[in-house]
Amino acid sequence: MNPSTQLSAASITPETLSTEYVSPAVCSFYETPGGFLGMRLNGEDYPRVVLTRALPLSLPESYLCITDVDRKELCIIENAADFPEDQQALIRKELSQRYFCPDVTAIIAIKEKMGHFYFDVKVGDYPMSFTIRDLAKNIRCTDDQIILTDVDGNRFLISDIGRIDKKSRRKLEPYLY
Amino acid sequence: MAERVIFDLTPEGLLLDGTLTFEDGVITAAQDGQEERSFHAEGLRELTVRMYVGCGQLEAVPQHGAADASDNTVICRFTMARAEAIGEFCKVVNHYIATGRVTALSLADLRVCPKCGRRYAKGLNVCLFCVDKGYLVRRTAGLAKPYLKQMSLTAVLVTLASAASTLVPVLNARLVDTYFYGGLKQGGGVKGVWLTVLAIAVAQLAAQALRILSQRRSNKISCAFAAELRGLVYDKVQRLSLSSMSRKTAGDLMKRVTRDTQTVRSFITEQGIYALEKLIMFVVVFAILVNISPLLTFLVVIPVPLVAFLISRFWKYIHVRYEKQWRYDSRSNSILHDIVRGIRVVKTFGSEAREIEKFDRTCAELARISASNEHFWALTFPFLMFLVGIGEFFVLIVGGRLAIEGRMTAGELLEFTLFLTYIYQPLRWLSSLPRRLGEVQTSLLKIFEVLDEQEDVTDAAEVKPCDLDGDIVFDNVRFGYKPYEPVLRDVSLTVKKGEMIGLVGHSGAGKSTLINLIMRLYDTDEGSIRINGVDLREMSQQAYREKIGVVFQETFLFAGTIYDNIAYARPTADPSEVIAAAKAANAHDFIMKTPDGYNTVVGENGHNLSGGERQRVSIARAILRNPEILILDEATSALDPETEGQIQEALARLVKGRTTFAIAHRLATLKNADRLVVIEKGRIAEVGTHRDLLLQNGIYAGLIKAQRQTSKFSQ
Numbered sequence: 001m002n003p004s005t006q007l008s009a010a011s012i013t014p015e016t017l018s019t020e021y022v023s024p025a026v027c028s029f030y031e032t033p034g035g036f037l038g039m040r041l042n043g044e045d046y047p048r049v050v051l052t053r054a055l056p057l058s059l060p061e062s063y064l065c066i067t068d069v070d071r072k073e074l075c076i077i078e079n080a081a082d083f084p085e086d087q088q089a090l091i092r093k094e095l096s097q098r099y100f101c102p103d104v105t106a107i108i109a110i111k112e113k114m115g116h117f118y119f120d121v122k123v124g125d126y127p128m129s130f131t132i133r134d135l136a137k138n139i140r141c142t143d144d145q146i147i148l149t150d151v152d153g154n155r156f157l158i159s160d161i162g163r164i165d166k167k168s169r170r171k172l173e174p175y176l177y
Numbered sequence: 178m179a180e181r182v183i184f185d186l187t188p189e190g191l192l193l194d195g196t197l198t199f200e201d202g203v204i205t206a207a208q209d210g211q212e213e214r215s216f217h218a219e220g221l222r223e224l225t226v227r228m229y230v231g232c233g234q235l236e237a238v239p240q241h242g243a244a245d246a247s248d249n250t251v252i253c254r255f256t257m258a259r260a261e262a263i264g265e266f267c268k269v270v271n272h273y274i275a276t277g278r279v280t281a282l283s284l285a286d287l288r289v290c291p292k293c294g295r296r297y298a299k300g301l302n303v304c305l306f307c308v309d310k311g312y313l314v315r316r317t318a319g320l321a322k323p324y325l326k327q328m329s330l331t332a333v334l335v336t337l338a339s340a341a342s343t344l345v346p347v348l349n350a351r352l353v354d355t356y357f358y359g360g361l362k363q364g365g366g367v368k369g370v371w372l373t374v375l376a377i378a379v380a381q382l383a384a385q386a387l388r389i390l391s392q393r394r395s396n397k398i399s400c401a402f403a404a405e406l407r408g409l410v411y412d413k414v415q416r417l418s419l420s421s422m423s424r425k426t427a428g429d430l431m432k433r434v435t436r437d438t439q440t441v442r443s444f445i446t447e448q449g450i451y452a453l454e455k456l457i458m459f460v461v462v463f464a465i466l467v468n469i470s471p472l473l474t475f476l477v478v479i480p481v482p483l484v485a486f487l488i489s490r491f492w493k494y495i496h497v498r499y500e501k502q503w504r505y506d507s508r509s510n511s512i513l514h515d516i517v518r519g520i521r522v523v524k525t526f527g528s529e530a531r532e533i534e535k536f537d538r539t540c541a542e543l544a545r546i547s548a549s550n551e552h553f554w555a556l557t558f559p560f561l562m563f564l565v566g567i568g569e570f571f572v573l574i575v576g577g578r579l580a581i582e583g584r585m586t587a588g589e590l591l592e593f594t595l596f597l598t599y600i601y602q603p604l605r606w607l608s609s610l611p612r613r614l615g616e617v618q619t620s621l622l623k624i625f626e627v628l629d630e631q632e633d634v635t636d637a638a639e640v641k642p643c644d645l646d647g648d649i650v651f652d653n654v655r656f657g658y659k660p661y662e663p664v665l666r667d668v669s670l671t672v673k674k675g676e677m678i679g680l681v682g683h684s685g686a687g688k689s690t691l692i693n694l695i696m697r698l699y700d701t702d703e704g705s706i707r708i709n710g711v712d713l714r715e716m717s718q719q720a721y722r723e724k725i726g727v728v729f730q731e732t733f734l735f736a737g738t739i740y741d742n743i744a745y746a747r748p749t750a751d752p753s754e755v756i757a758a759a760k761a762a763n764a765h766d767f768i769m770k771t772p773d774g775y776n777t778v779v780g781e782n783g784h785n786l787s788g789g790e791r792q793r794v795s796i797a798r799a800i801l802r803n804p805e806i807l808i809l810d811e812a813t814s815a816l817d818p819e820t821e822g823q824i825q826e827a828l829a830r831l832v833k834g835r836t837t838f839a840i841a842h843r844l845a846t847l848k849n850a851d852r853l854v855v856i857e858k859g860r861i862a863e864v865g866t867h868r869d870l871l872l873q874n875g876i877y878a879g880l881i882k883a884q885r886q887t888s889k890f891s892q
Contacts, residue, residue: 032247034247034248034249034250034251035188035251036247036249038247046245047243047245047247048245048246048247056230068245069227069245069246096189096190097188097190097229097232097234097254098229098230098232099229099230099231099232100186100190100229100230100231100232100256101230101231102192111306112497113305113306113619116296116305118295118306123192126192128192129294129295130258130296131295131296135504136504136507136508150257150258150296151296152256152257152258152260152296153231153257153260154231154256154257154258155230155231174497174498174500174501175501
């Protein structure tokens with residue numbers, strides 16, 4: 001028997017093997033006085049739940065896992081759009097708190113020292129500086145967006161390379177591949 | 178005194194500058210345009226940090242808060258850039274809640290330049306933008322002091338070589354003016370020509386000979402200097418604590434010992450002496466040129482600033498372009514590497530065409546970038562080189578006119594143009610010097626950073642005797658590798674001498690961390706570990722580690738023989754002791770079946786042996802050590818049942834009479850433990866015998882059930 005199978009043995013239980021996709025008919029959300037997201041599922045109340053994206057880059061509002069604070073999975077929402085407007089607003093608010101990925105609007109400067117790339121950028125009007133190491137790993141280009149991950153684990157998004165100004169694009173271009 | 182850190186996110190996820198303060202038992206979060214919010218530490222059980230994606234939040238947990246954390250209060254939110262500082266803040270407040278004492282906020286490890294706010298580069302504790310260059314020069318000069326005499330001698334040789342070189346154009350000018358032109362006018366003398374040509378040859382030979390001598394000397398100096406640096410760095414790396422080591426990768430440390438010292442050596446050999454020669458030459462020749470014709474010298478100098486500027490821009494730009502090409506090259510290599518390694522998977526899934534297309538696409542992109550770079554190089558570099566020598570045209574036009582008008586002799590003009598080469602060569606070299614200086618500066622920084630590193634786990638000024646003949650007491654131990662992620666909390670346990678403790682829990686619960694603390698690879702953040710009443714921090718690390726033995730899941734054997742590897746634990750052991758240890762470890766039989774017996778070479782990391790054989794050798798090593806405290810970290814997990822049986826037998830002999838801590842995911846292997854300690858989320862959740870814990874029907878019982886179910890699945 002493979003030892004790795006045994007290592008994960010403790011977490012393989014019949015409960016974790018089944019996945020419950022839920023619909024608004026059985027699942028609803030509310031905001032607690034403390035500002036947390038609560039959930040009623042099949043008549044049962046969960047006063048604090050956490051939403052996690054299964055496909056944060058490709059499908060950010062689909063396949064959302066709902067867990068308790070100890071990351072025990074309770075159910076999955078296949079598509080947030082299936083829920084009523086007010087519920088969608090609660091879902092989006094919770095997701096925006098769980099995922100912080102500011103949209104870079106301009107690149108002021110990129111300086112390289114010893115394999116570290118020091119970025120001075122603007123997020124809206126707010127100037128920010130961050131450092132990226134190992135470009136191959138930490139700059140991800142998809143068809144229309146670029147995700148930069150800095151040495152601290154912060155993520156920065158360029159949601160549309162065509163929308164940032166020409167000067168910024170020229171500065172960034174040599175580092176994209 | 179108030180402890181203060183910055184947080185930078187609003188609850189809605191907008192960026193801001195907020196301040197978090199802890200003063201007189203009150204936590205205050207203040208942000209622009211918002212009312213301050215205060216929390217009294219007295220009503221709290223603790224502060225906790227929850228990390229999300231790219232951000233985190235600090236929450237206050239009330240004294241009798243619900244298990245699902247629904248009545249926590251969010252104090253503030255922050256980006257990852259603030260996570261470590263907030264984690265430290267959290268530690269300070271939690272320490273206050275637990276003990277009523279305030280400790281100072283330790284932000285020394287945050288690795289951010291206090292001057293410019295930039296992150297330090299990987300493995301460095303200084304900012305590359307703000308580092309005092311004088312510091313590097315002083316530090317290097319201090320190390321180079323013993324070589325000063327030899328370096329001075331080399332400098333004299335280089336100066337002489339330069340002087341001999343400068344004689345060549347002077348003699349050429351003499352040849353033209355005195356014998357060719359003079360000869361036409363005055364009849365001259367063939368003998369004079371011969372003698373001048375001979376003098377030119379001698380000057381050139383002397384210059385070359387002196388260069389060879391100086392090069393040999395500089396090689397000698399740089400090799401000795403690099404060897405000394407390498408020795409110093411290696412010595413320090415050996416003495417670094419595990420937490421310092423874990424901040425750097427093995428590759429990074431190896432590079433510091435080898436590549437960085439090599440960079441310094443190359444710089445001294447190739448640049449140091451060359452720089453000296455070029456500098457001397459530049460100054461001398463410049464003086465000669467001014468002496469011959471200040472006007473022509475002025476013409477030579479005019480384009481220099483522009484050309485120097487263009488060249489430095491060129492290097493900067495071409496560097497970025499080639500970097501990009503290099504990255505594409507490395508990507509196509511890694512794709513190829515992936516496909517070749519995973520060829521069975523590719524073929525099984527019939528995805529050859531897809532993989533070929535992927536590789537072709539990358540290769541095409543690499544070809545496009547390479548061609549574009551070569552095109553750029555071919556277009557710009559010759560033009561730049563033409564610009565570098567443009568002064569020569571001015572000299573020929575104006576100098577020719579001066580010669581025709583008789584204000585300058587033909588020999589002087591020839592001398593001047595010959596000397597121009599001596600001026601342009603150093604200029605071309607100078608344009609690439611900043612890049613080379615940058616490289617050596619980085620290497621020196623990395624070397625000095627290791628040499629100057631303070632050790633985290635240090636011996637006390639006065640160490641107490643290392644007597645392990647007593648109980649081991651864990652007293653409210655708290656520890657985390659990162660300040661915002663405590664791994665162990667409030668761990669209190671007394672282990673009797675000779676007792677075997679099995680550590681049980683889910684992956685990531687904190688079992689291995691507890692073992693790291695027992696080995697004193699790290700010191701506790703709070704609380705203490707005492708053996709026989711003495712705090713581990715008061716014992717000498719060396720004396721303590723001599724009395725503990727460890728068998729890991731990943732056994733590491735050094736290149737050498739089986740005998741060397743067993744005797745590594747006690748090099749003074751005689752062969753009979755080594756054989757006895759191997760017998761106790763059930764290793765003797767397999768060793769004797771090999772043609773070279775104990776002299777069998779195990780290869781790098783023991784690759785000539787199987788996993789079970791390597792494990793038995795490492796157990797023999799632990800047995801030979803005769804430790805008072807034994808640590809078994811998943812010692813049998815990667816083995817087949819038969820081998821495991823033999824090793825269990827060997828381990829049973831080893832643990833007898835010794836205080837033992839064992840971690841095993843296969844819970845059956847801990848059946849002989851006197852007590853089992855279940856660790857859950859960094860806290861001790863259950864303690865008792867196998868039977869007690871089954872009866873409790875808690876976490877341990879759950880783990881046993883889950884493992885039985887898995888066994889059924891796999892059967």
